[in-house]
Amino acid sequence: DEFIEHGKPDIQKKLAGIYFENVADYEASIYHFNKLLEVSIDNEEKKKFRFNIAKSYFYLHQFFQSMTELETLLSDKLNPQMSFEVLRLKADLLVSSKKTEEAAILIKRLIDEFPERAKKEQLALHLAVCYEELEKYDDTIALLTGLRDSYPNPEFIDLKLRRLKEKKKVLPGAKGLRK
Numbered sequence: 094d095e096f097i098e099h100g101k102p103d104i105q106k107k108l109a110g111i112y113f114e115n116v117a118d119y120e121a122s123i124y125h126f127n128k129l130l131e132v133s134i135d136n137e138e139k140k141k142f143r144f145n146i147a148k149s150y151f152y153l154h155q156f157f158q159s160m161t162e163l164e165t166l167l168s169d170k171l172n173p174q175m176s177f178e179v180l181r182l183k184a185d186l187l188v189s190s191k192k193t194e195e196a197a198i199l200i201k202r203l204i205d206e207f208p209e210r211a212k213k214e215q216l217a218l219h220l221a222v223c224y225e226e227l228e229k230y231d232d233t234i235a236l237l238t239g240l241r242d243s244y245p246n247p248e249f250i251d252l253k254l255r256r257l258k259e260k261k262k263v264l265p266g267a268k269g270l271r272k
Contacts, residue, residue, distance in 0.1 A: 113149060120149075140169065147159045
């Protein structure tokens with residue numbers, strides 16, 4: 094407070110950054126980023142502060158509050174990089190909140206809209222996990238099969254595929270109707 098009152102928001106920014114990045118004191122970082130939101134006039138900077146607040150709430154497992162901050166951000170015009178980051182965090186929030194169907198839809202959207210970044214962050218694997226959780230084994234197998242050749246560790250994909258195929262075999266009704 095005193096830094097802002099004395100016209101030193103740069104010190105407040107550094108303090109908020111230290112609490113967020115170095116100390117992992119997310120409650121303190123939320124407090125300091127909120128103070129910065131009150132005095133900042135730069136809209137892009139405000140978006141970064143709000144995003145850090147959303148991440149802090151996420152790390153504190155306060156998912157509803159994190160989602161509220163993300164929805165506020167999404168109601169504004171975002172540059173492509175910020176849009177990806179906000180939507181990615183939203184997908185992580187949905188997974189953490191057990192809203193797997195919504196998460197899968199959003200991850201698929203990220204893969205379609207940001208193919209290079211999605212590939213770099215291996216979002217296809219996240220989508221496969223969602224599909225498996227939703228018991229969409231055929232979709233999971235198809236996705237992993239398509240991913241295998243471009244994945245740095247194809248043996249991992251092979252292991253997942255074998256496990257999924259075994260899992261699928263033992264599902265009720267997998268052998269058809271028997272008399």
